[in-house]
Amino acid sequence: MLDSPAGEPPRDELVQLLDPAGTRTEHPLYEPYVADATGERLLSLYEDMVVVRRLDVEATALQRQGELGLWPPLLGQEAAQVGSARALRDDDFVFPSYRENGVAYCRGVEPRDLLRVWRGTSQSGWDPYAVSMATPAIVIGAQTLHAVGYAVGCRRDGVDTAAVTYFGDGATTQGDVNEAMVFAASFAAPVVFFCQNNHWAISEPVGLQAQRPIAERAPGFGIPSVRVDGNDVLAVLAVTRWALERAHRGDGPTFIEAVTYRMGPHTTSDDPTRYVDPLQREEWAGKDPIARLEAYLRAQGVLTEQAEARVAARADEVAAAFRAGCTSLPQPAPLSIFDHVYAEPHAGLDRQRSQQAAYLRSIGEVAE
Template sequence: MTLSDRDATGLLTRPESFVQLVDETGTRRHDAEFDPWVADVDAAALGRLYRDMVIVRRLDAEGVALQRQGELGLWPPLAGQEAAQIGSVRALRDDDFAFTSYRELAVAWARGVAAEGLVTTWRGTASSGWDPAAHRVAVPQIIIGAQALHATGYAMGLRWDHSDAAAIAYFGDGATSEGDVNEAFVFASSFEAPVVFFCQNNQWAISEPVGLQSKQELARRADGFAMPGIRVDGNDVLAVLAVTRMALERARRGDGPSLIEAVTYRMGPHTTADDPSRYRDDAELAAWRERDPIARLLALLEGLGVDVAGLERETAEAADRAAAELRAACLGLVDPPALSVFDHVYAEPNSHVARQREHYERYLALFGDEASDQNGAGR
């Protein structure tokens, strides 16, 4: 490996540097090691993966629009990372548990979270949009990398309960430099926890390029923790599915954790509060558009003889319906009573919280009738 193998961001660009089953042109690349993991994925299954990615991209665009229109306080776009998220989440069993950051819209959607749940937090009407136990996906974590520890603890519990279920933790390239993630690696390796660490290397930790924080592939960080690390083309949904299935199977049979580095790209801003034009140029963005995960899968389907025009039409209609549901759900959310912020802080009554609640209630009373509005009125 030489510096000439890297682009301006430090990304290794050699094709052999990651697992790839479908290249940028939509050509199927066969691999003796990973083909068996997706032997069951026929044209119909590929069509469903395409549908998944188109719908979540449309939902993401609607979320951005809602924020720009003042209906959401913030939105973290996922555009460009659809294959990484859909390919990995579709590898999970129903009894597996996902622990995500704030960007995994596709994971929550694929696990059956309703439209309202996808926007509740960003609307500011609740701290979480769904019941984690019902969907087997934890509340999205805002603290960078903390979900890796949560996933590891949960996976350790699975091992002690003699369950063959597994956990998966999603985080970005920037999170690999956080103490929480490295501590999770230590515990997971030491206790052979059935957890898959899924790093979406989208090239930018806000405004810091991945090449600045790591001089080698992020997957190689697994070496120091005695667990396997594998690098996959994160814009190739089939390869991501294969690699994640393999890592999950390893976890289920008691061989411990794995680290997957899915090499992808964040097409939009870090969040809607960010301006990526201040730290990256148009040429870089254009180069990654040529690696679009949705376009390459559509090209593969066309090569397989699928009626792609019909598929595009049906999928676009489904995506528009989903986006309309998201918008309607967002606009229909009602502000909770102001004092409800103190509910569910602790499982049992707590004198400190009770005192704070009393103080805030007295404060609201200073506003007279306005206080009653804050304790139950909608937007």
């Protein structure tokens, strides 16, 4: 393996600042990037992860109860999402896949807006410009091209805004992701490629498509890369801040491989018991991202009984509002499917709207 350029970690190293037992370690390159992550700051990250997990569990329950058509769980990936999201500036723009509900929560998306598309009441969930985050991309890997295009635009506009795009290990085999890296490297785009390697592309284990660590692919395109313990929120925060610093100062793209594990199904239509080795799942349960930070905070005297009760109460409050918001989402008007398809008036779409309205009237339905 080639040596990494100066100032970058070895490409086969897994950056870790908090081990599964909750023991703090130091890293010469990344320590300055988490100098502020002490006391209340760490407690805030802990609260984020607890709330995000509670929302995820609640959404899964809502789907099982028939309130949602589908839900993509993120159980076990809370540190990867919260740590990276909390590293972002307000003006940085996120291009997610369909599993980044924890990132969306950290970006300020209203919890019930996470559910609109999965309940089928909207083709989208929120205003991307209000929270600097695009809505979920279902087409695997397509969002990486969108992120690079946005980042190139930022560079040409002379602003130091960065884009970050999220995708899974399975998406790295898609042409879109590789093409996005070609363009990012060619145009020095200020973009962070954030791969959540959760070990499964639906039922396909990562080892079938990646004979070497995924982070090793990016340097072939001329993009620096780093592997990080995706269950270590502190390490993820540090590595993402490092990558964003490169983007903000004009040093181009960075690739992050956050090594984590999907503890639940790919989506609620999936049955992982058909292909997951229970011993492997048990092994990863011992690396739980929330448990390790909890152990550290207890040892530091930060997570007191009062603080734990406050976090639990906050999770209960958000979950209750989440459920109530889901069941109170209004049904869309029949013709609203034609809204927001194009930014400008479009004759073909107007014709289709008119035809659909005529059909609805012919069967006694109200066309609005």
